[in-house]
Amino acid sequence: AGTPGALGGHSGALLRADRLGGRLRLVGTGFLAELDERAVARAWVVHQPGRQRARSTLELYATDGRLLAALGAPPRATDGSECAVWRALLLGLPGLIH
Numbered sequence: 001a002g003t004p005g006a007l008g009g010h011s012g013a014l015l016r017a018d019r020l021g022g023r024l025r026l027v028g029t030g031f032l033a034e035l036d037e038r039a040v041a042r043a044w045v046v047h048q049p050g051r052q053r054a055r056s057t058l059e060l061y062a063t064d065g066r067l068l069a070a071l072g073a074p075p076r077a078t079d080g081s082e083c084a085v086w087r088a089l090l091l092g093l094p095g096l097i098h
Contacts, residue, residue: 014071015027020034022037024037035068040060040062041062042061043058044058044059045057045093056072056086056090057071057072058070058090058093073086
């Protein structure tokens with residue numbers, strides 16, 4: 001998107017995430033993005049209450065406070081709850097306080 005390390009304005013299903021050297025490569029439905037890991041100063045897991053169920057996102061920030069990326073999972077089609085795999089990935093992050 002023109003800003004080093006920035007991922008913005010894209011939404012769609014994430015199909016694969018790979019590390020390539022110092023970059024995080026995200027491949028999804030209709031987009032391919034690369035994020036410079038050195039640009040990420042802070043990461044937050046944000047739990048947002050929703051109408052039916054809570055939703056969680058992983059937000060990545062630069063040192064100046066700019067949001068670089070907000071990653072989330074769509075709700076389960078069956079009951080609208082948060083995807084169990086996504087929730088387990090977030091809870092397994094190092095340094096996460098829950």
